[in-house]
Amino acid sequence: MPTGRADVRERVLLVQLHFPGVDLDAELEELRLLAVSAGGEVCGQLTGRRERPDVATFLGKGKAEELRDRVAHDQIDIAIVNHELSPTQERNLEKVVGCRVLDRTGLILDIFAQRARSHEGKLQVELAQLEHLSTRLVRGWTHLERQRGGIGLRGPGETQLETDRRLIRDRIKKLNERLNQVRAQRGSRRKARHKIPIPTVSLVGYTNAGKSTLFNQMTGAGVYAADKLFATLDPTMRRLTLPGNTEVILADTVGFIRHLPHQLVEAFKSTLEEVAEADLLLHVVDGANPDRLEQIEQVEGVLEEIGAASIPQITVLNKIDLTGEAPRIERDGRGAVARVSLSARQGAGLDLLTTSIAEHFRQSRLVCALQLPPQAGRLRALIYEHLHVVQELVTDVGGWRLEIELSSPDFAWLQSLPDFQPEWLEREDHRVLARTGS
Numbered sequence: 314m315p316t317g318r319a320d321v322r323e324r325v326l327l328v329q330l331h332f333p334g335v336d337l338d339a340e341l342e343e344l345r346l347l348a349v350s351a352g353g354e355v356c357g358q359l360t361g362r363r364e365r366p367d368v369a370t371f372l373g374k375g376k377a378e379e380l381r382d383r384v385a386h387d388q389i390d391i392a393i394v395n396h397e398l399s400p401t402q403e404r405n406l407e408k409v410v411g412c413r414v415l416d417r418t419g420l421i422l423d424i425f426a427q428r429a430r431s432h433e434g435k436l437q438v439e440l441a442q443l444e445h446l447s448t449r450l451v452r453g454w455t456h457l458e459r460q461r462g463g464i465g466l467r468g469p470g471e472t473q474l475e476t477d478r479r480l481i482r483d484r485i486k487k488l489n490e491r492l493n494q495v496r497a498q499r500g501s502r503r504k505a506r507h508k509i510p511i512p513t514v515s516l517v518g519y520t521n522a523g524k525s526t527l528f529n530q531m532t533g534a535g536v537y538a539a540d541k542l543f544a545t546l547d548p549t550m551r552r553l554t555l556p557g558n559t560e561v562i563l564a565d566t567v568g569f570i571r572h573l574p575h576q577l578v579e580a581f582k583s584t585l586e587e588v589a590e591a592d593l594l595l596h597v598v599d600g601a602n603p604d605r606l607e608q609i610e611q612v613e614g615v616l617e618e619i620g621a622a623s624i625p626q627i628t629v630l631n632k633i634d635l636t637g638e639a640p641r642i643e644r645d646g647r648g649a650v651a652r653v654s655l656s657a658r659q660g661a662g663l664d665l666l667t668t669s670i671a672e673h674f675r676q677s678r679l680v681c682a683l684q685l686p687p688q689a690g691r692l693r694a695l696i697y698e699h700l701h702v703v704q705e706l707v708t709d710v711g712g713w714r715l716e717i718e719l720s721s722p723d724f725a726w727l728q729s730l731p732d733f734q735p736e737w738l739e740r741e742d743h744r745v746l747a748r749t750g751s
Contacts, residue, residue: 323390325353326383330372330396331362339604343571344395344417346521351424356387370409371402381410391415397572400448417572418445433495440488447481511552511699512674512720513562515588517616518597519608520568523631527597527657528565531667555671557718558701564591571611589621593673595666596628600654601635627669628652634659642669649676679724680716682739687711692732700727714739 325348331337341358348355359380367373371394372380380392391413398406398416406414415423422445425438516524532551553563566588588594596612598605609628616622633640633656640662645651650669655662680703685693693713696702700723704716719727727733 322352322354324356324388326356326380326387326389326392327358328372328380328392328394329358329360330366331360333364336604336607339607340395344393347420347424348393351420351427353391353393356389357383359383366396369402370405371396371398372406377406377409380406384410384412393420403449421570421573433492436488436492436495440485440492443481443485443488447478447485511560511562512592513564513590514593514595514670515564515566515591516595516597517566517588517612518568519599519612520570522568522597522599522608523657524568524597525565527629527631528563530657530660530663532563555667557671557675559671559674560699561670561674569612569615571607573615585619588616589619589624591621591624593670594621594624594626595670596626598628598630599632600630600638601632625673627673629666630654631657634661640665649673674720675718679720680718681724683715683717683737684708684739685713685715685737689732689737692730695730696727699723
């Protein structure tokens with residue numbers, strides 16, 4: 314995927330402090346992947362141990378001077394600190410070390426800016442970047458604080474720094490207005506989808522867990538997938554037909570990560586609403602990653618933040634081709650599917666996943682019988698297009714007797730059709746259906 318950057322990669326030094334309760338190796342490896350995903354050339358790392366951050370430089374005076382020496386010796390372009398720095402700490406560090414300093418939030422924002430492709434995604438990223446930048450305008454550039462002068466510009470006015478802040482505030486206001494319009498349009502599309510009784514299934518998970526690869530295997534969509542963090546940002550949706558003629562909308566969404574910047578969660582709220590509005594979540598987990606349990610916790614935390622924690626989930630343990638496991642289904646104490654082990658890259662176990670999704674939506678479904686007259690051909694066609702017909706018999710008068718399996722929303726949709734007559738409903742059975750394959 315093109316990044317729009319020059320061929321010369323910036324030389325990067327990674328900086329990580331070891332606080333109590335922090336897995337230093339895991340944090341450093343993730344920071345390295347983030348830096349590489351941003352297009353940097355990682356030239357080394359600097360670690361240290363502290364009980365709490367230093368107020369002035371975060372790292373402390375001694376570690377900041379050590380960082381200055383490493384930057385000069387290794388000809389570093391950017392020092393990336395794997396923590397969230399205050400604007401003051403960032404400026405103070407830059408003065409000490411003599412090169413650009415980027416914190417974790419700034420790094421993730423940079424990656425998002427490279428990856429966004431849709432109009433909405435670009436608006437969301439720009440909004441998050443400007444909100445992050447608004448507190449970091451000084452950056453040691455003293456010329457921004459000079460009063461503007463010249464013919465027609467003398468006298469009372471505002472400094473260039475104040476002008477820049479005002480321009481950023483105006484731009485943020487316009488971006489919010491445009492995003493509100495996009496959110497309204499997305500909401501309208503979502504309402505239109507709800508009128509057609511097709512449930513939505515959203516893929517969620519830690520970034521680089523294999524969501525887009527799984528999405529491509531299931532739908533043939535050709536979504537960009539790579540061994541990079543945040544390879545895809547913009548949600549993609551495809552209709553998928555499951556065993557038993559059950560149809561769902563499958564959505565591929567942005568991956569999560571530990572310490573995901575709050576402004577990104579806010580900026581991508583309309584995109585993440587697709588997750589919060591889903592009927593089922595497929596939580597894709599990298600089964601070969603030793604930190605998968607912590608990654609699961611991070612994803613659950615974001616789901617809680619966006620109001621999606623109560624949505625039913627099936628855990629998808631991906632990359633079993635790297636662990637030597639066999640594809641399989643695991644059930645919970647109630648007998649419902651809890652986890653499916655598979656390999657998205659090799660396609661092993663995909664049939665188990667599609668069967669499990671179909672089974673989920675077969676739970677607590679209705680079975681009804683309709684006696685349709687010959688003139689109800691249009692209604693019959695709509696039923697075949699949107700619902701699952703279990704059996705059809707031709708009546709003596711040339712009509713049809715249909716036995717239909719459907720959910721409660723499906724049933725409400727059927728009753729709302731203008732061609733539907735209540736007297737055609739012969740039987741409505743609310744029993745829970747047997748599970749597929751049981």
